[in-house]
Amino acid sequence: MTLLDQIREQTINWLQEKGHSFSASDILVNATRKEFAGHVTVVVFPFVKLLKDRPPAIAESLGDYLVAHLAEVASYNVVQGFVNLELSGDAWSGLIETILANPNYGEQQATGKKILVEFCSPNTNKPLHLGHIRNIMLGWSCSQILAANGHEVTKIQIINDRGIAVCKSMLAWKKFGNGATPQSTQTKGDAFVGEYYVLFDKKLTEEYQSWQESDEANDLYAGSEYDSPELFFKSFKNTYFNTRSTLGQEAREMLVNWEAGDQEIISLWEKMNAWVYAGFDETYAALDVHFDKLYYESNTWTLGKDYVEKGISEGLFFQKEDQSVWVDLTDQNMDEKILLRSDGTSVYLTQDIGTAIQRYEDFNADSMIYVVGDEQNYHFKVLFEVLKKLEQPFADALYHLSYGMVDLPSGKMKSREGTVVDADDLIREVTEEAHAVASEKGELDDMPDEAKREVYRQIGLAALKFFILKVNPQKRMLFDPAASVDMQGQTGPYIQNAYVRVQSLLRKSGEWKTSHAYRQFEATEEHLLQALTLYPEVISKAGRDLDPSGLANYCYDLAKSYHRFYHEVKILSADTEDARTFRLRLSKATAQVIEHGMNLLGIDMPERM
């Protein structure tokens, strides 16, 4: 049990002696603000109504009780309704002992609960971009955080490897590719296929523009309500693709043939997908992430139909005259949503119903988390509601981890305008920036080239990942490329640097005996100890909220406290042996917690930088 939990427990005992019950989670215990004396503060305002006394009197009573019942609490002072507790030297010394003895300090006991986390889930027609990186960082770190909270986590993704978009790049390659391959063009496979997807749109646009000269096009515009041909033709493009375009027709035919199992199409599809997967794997490896299980839309897209048909027979869904199937959610303040097209084929929602049920059966999971952007909030509300209607046992254990879009200083990322930030380019740029800074510093000069490259990568990725993870997922974020490669101030490399300083000290410290005699703590030492006390709570809160940003900010605060401590006191050449030992142990414990926390964020620590 952590010290903070002990304080909560004793507070409950104290209330019980006065004849009141109270829930531990409602007791507010936090770090004492630096302008007041003490280390940990209990807020007594919540007890005022219960005890019917003045806040300062209540605070004194609680302070007396805690000093009497907890050896770790040395003394206290009261300011209004706040009890500021001062912890004893033994408590601090014990804390360092606890941390150093347990490499997993901060983690919770196993719960036996199985959780599935779905993230990334790309389309196979283009390479990964900045938006995927935010998704991957959130999915990965939430998975790590949930595991640290004692849950059994399985990381999965569903790969959207079929449909009209995939046919577009296949068709473009078939018509215009002249047999080129990633190997023959020295191009990464996913980028190679993405080029054909772009090429398709280019050819389609050319075709569309020449069609716009035709009498048919002019008649259509004349009969429309649009104020200008530009506006009309912009909105008509999709209809044109579906009803008049030659390329569109070819792509749709290809989709029909794919669904019919046409051998030639299937083998082309398999060939191009293999290129894409090789590319994705490279990017995942570059980001240090992996998945435990992959689902492919090509295997799951028909899965939901049976459940929808079952729902019709049970009267949960209804059919319109044209045979299309709908669910009515107007009683939940939502709309009617389509589940099967009039030709009987599945839509996105149908597929998601099927995959949810499939996964539940595959893993017998207690909870499933979908990491998907917030533009799909409504979709997931509908999905979860439909699963409830189908009385699926897991329907209440589904969670959409929704996150905001990533904007650029120039505005939204738009593939059409070529402003999408490519994931591989970004990883390369941050690594190069780390290389440039490190070379100037020269700390790594005596390392072999390969080891150096690994450190550049660790530093660059730390900058990128931390820049993204420090922001609350729910919020839209601005990605400033210049700021993301910055390595000073509130950044990943700043935190790594605190860790590296400790490693350097430990390399130079030689043998040292453990002692627990040091008691004259400096303010900077107390700040560090105070922060270390909070770590287990930071992890459990991050897990509860599925939000890594609090952990990221905690790691930064801890590193900041360490840098200050490092600057203000002498460590290797401390005045006494006891002080030297204490500071080395405190440094080591801090580095351990920094590394542990950053690992939960998916960020590695170099030994030197």
Next chain:
RNA sequence: GGCCCUAUAGCUCAACUGGAUAGAGCAGCUGCCUUCUAAGCAGCAGGUUUCAGGUUCGAGUCCUGAUGGGGUCACCA
């Protein structure tokens, strides 16, 4: 238009289920490397938390309304 999200320093972000005088970084200005890694430390300056009401011991946080920004309402995914 209906529904949902959001608004904090010049900029990017914090502020635990409502708790003490709203904090960091960047950008700007000052200092600190013969001392353990200066990717560092210290200082100055920067705020009517979009606005107007309300709830209470206490509101950036909750409620109502307004305004700005975004999303969504496809037989797309």
